[in-house]
């Protein structure tokens with residue numbers, strides 16, 4: 456790590472004034488429902504989403520679950536859990552389409568191969584002792600909870616978002632990796648809730664931008680980048696595109712309080728993820744725009760091809776990784792203080808503009824800048840795979 460990047464020091468290093476520009480194009484732009492009555496058909500969709508995950512013992516489990524739902528509803532209505540309206544519980548009970556519906560529709564997904572039953576992960580709400588709210592995103596609020604003596608995180612979706620719930624559940628229940636947040640269970644009664652391991656360190660965003668008093672060494676920063684790339688490489692190997700990679704969706708297993716703490720990063724929030732279709736060995740794997748939703752993810756971390764609505768593939772995550780890397784290297788939110796309106800930033804990015812390199816600290820290893828620049832290349836095909844990113848980062852680590 457003897458090479459140094461030669462850049463002009465940033466004139467001023469004030470803390471960012473905002474989390475990130477409030478772009479017009481936002482992910483998951485549904486209006487959050489606040490404990491309102493959940494429509495019956497929406498609940499039915501949630502049920503359908505869940506039952507798309509096959510189980511060898513589904514019939515038995517379904518009967519048991521129906522009984523469990525009824526019990527949970529009674530408990531919640533009796534004041535057990537504060538967040539579900541009684542009407543929602545009634546709707547949930549009423550809507551339970553047979554599992555065969557999804558199968559009959561032929562909606563086979565890679566998760567079918569895992570033969571995982573959502574029912575087997577069902578968590579009894581009465582076993583959860585819900586504590587304080589520890590975070591909130593665009594679709595959910597997350598609470599600290601205790602489950603049989605173990606501290607966990609409970610992600611409570613604000614409204615009926617069946618497709619996002621389905622995706623998140625599918626990914627979490629199927630994939631296990633040290634750098635992906637560990638899924639522990641799900642509660643489908645009332646508002647859907649996902650139980651996962653608790654990441655005590657909070658978000659990478661908070662560490663980088665809101666805890667600037669905590670110093671971070673270059674080895675620590677490289678470790679953050681490596682952990683993220685490992686998690687993402689695993690996902691891409693499973694042909695899954697995350698589509699919402701950003702520092703707000705990267706969690707730290709434990710608090711990083713000083714240079715002596717080795718960070719451990721976990722990728723989270725799979726609500727926008729998508730499996731890539733199988734492609735012909737010789738043909739390209741890029742997805743036509745119609746197959747993937749344009750404008751997903753949070754705009755600041757979005758690749759130009761997403762912003763312009765062109766077809767895209769897993770390389771959109773590599774672009775987002777570059778933006779995360781910029782945050783890690785600079786501890787600065789890209790374009791913050793540029794004076795550009797959010798929409799102008801999006802336009803600038805699609806025209807090839809990238810975050811200000813003058814914010815990169817003068818002692819930053821130049822190899823890290825190279826990784827970052829290659830990852831935010833304009834042409835998706837020119838961006839490296841996470842395999843290659845890992846190689847480059849490992850070299851930077853051992854330099």
Ligand SMILES: Nc1ncnc2c1ncn2[C@@H]1O[C@H](COP(=O)(O)OP(=O)(O)O)[C@@H](O)[C@H]1O
Nearest residue numbers: 590591592593594595597608652653654703724
């Ligand atoms: N397992 C977890 N441990 C600790 N905090 C979490 C956990 N999961 C989520 N959070 C917190 O909750 C916030 C929102 O969670 P997220 O899954 O990103 O929801 P959304 O889909 O609404 O963006 C995160 O940014 C983080 O602050």
Ligand SMILES: [Mg+2]
Nearest residue numbers: 592703704724
């Ligand atoms: Mg999120």
